[in-house]
Amino acid sequence: MNFEHSDKVAALLAKVEAFMDAHIYPNEQAYYDFVHDQSNRWQEWPGMEALKDKARAEGLWNLFLPHEYGDLSPGLTNLEYAPIAELFGRVPWSSQVFNCSAPDTGNMEVLAKFGSPQQQEKWLKPLLAGEIRSAYVMTEPQVASSDATNLELSIIPDGDDYVINGRKWWISGAMHPRCDIFIVMGKTDFNAPRHAQHSQILVPRDTPGVTVVRNQTVFGSYNSPGGESELRFDNVRVPKENLILGEGRGFEIAQGRLGPGRIHHCMRSIGQAQRALEYMARRVDSRVAFGKKLADQSSIRQDVARSFCEVEMARLLTLKAADAMDRYGNKQAKDLIAAIKVVAPTMAQTVSDRAIQAHGGMGVSDDTPIAYFFTLNRYVRLTDGPEEVHMSQLGKQKIAEYVAANRR
Missing domain, CATH: 1.10.540.10 (Acyl-CoA dehydrogenase/oxidase, N-terminal domain)
Structure with missing residues (x-):
């Protein structure tokens, strides 16, 4: 390599x-x-x-x-x-x-x-061209959406249109003033095989029947200008030409979308962890407590060293996953994609936590970006599937792989 x-x-x-x-x-x-x-x-x-x-x-x-x-x-x-x-x-x-x-x-x-x-x-x-923004409308309040087969929003054909009914929440970006289009996932056939029931469809933001029920906060913030929102779709009518790829192809589209998205989150998390580490190093080098630089304390040095090791390990795993995606495709690289989605945001949260501690009261303020990195990565541990789901699937995959190999 x-x-x-x-x-x-x-x-x-x-x-x-x-x-x-x-x-x-x-x-x-x-x-x-x-x-x-x-x-x-x-x-x-x-x-x-x-x-x-x-x-x-x-x-x-x-x-x-x-x-x-x-x-x-x-x-x-x-x-x-x-x-x-x-x-x-x-x-x-x-x-x-x-x-x-x-x-x-x-x-x-x-x-x-x-x-x-x-x-x-x-x-x-x-x-x-960057002229408009968009939102991906998937998660629902009444079901455990980490298992996407649970999604219940209906997308029913009616003449030349589809009629959409249901509720969604945690829809990032829906409030952005330039958000013009939603990609919505729901069921077109409730009686089809489990993974052939769902489809994805384009819904313009201003379509009649689309209602913002409420703006949701994340750790007390509305995350303006995009925000997270709960939406209701009441007899929302869009032309059939807005369906993406075809009926029953929703899971195929979702898997094609989520592989790159998951690794992009991880890349950015590593950048935040690296910056938090740099802030921590500068802080402990400049701060004196009880007649001694914080940087001279063994426990502080260990925190910096551990953080460096963890950032480097996550970075290398991300690069390996990205390389596997390029060489073999997203499906073949799914084990590495799952692994880095488990590792990177937790690592970034941990490194940010150490940096917060090194800054004392300043660490929990907005005087540095570290507190935001901490809360952001706690949130990312849930986005594109909670880490427990990734670990469950990864564990299942690896058990089968190692049992089949039967090596001594």
């Missing part, structure tokens, strides 16, 4: 680092001040579009889109994108500047891979 970045990736990393230094870090506090001001709720930070224009002009645009999508993509593999996504993770909102933010990334991949030419023209092109 070659641990050196290619010339192409090294050049891109240098450009992204320079862009972050010039435009992202200097605006970090201004962004957070704006979005945390209640009077600005559900409004985009005014500086966002100017930064997007700068990133697009420098060719730092849609870098997430896998290389197999031809002219739509800048041509990066998952392995090549990984260290770039790690840099984006250091300032979580920066992904949007480069048009590489969830849930749009996964939705663009769905439309690029499964969308009809008409769907791509109407929705994928403006998403790729």
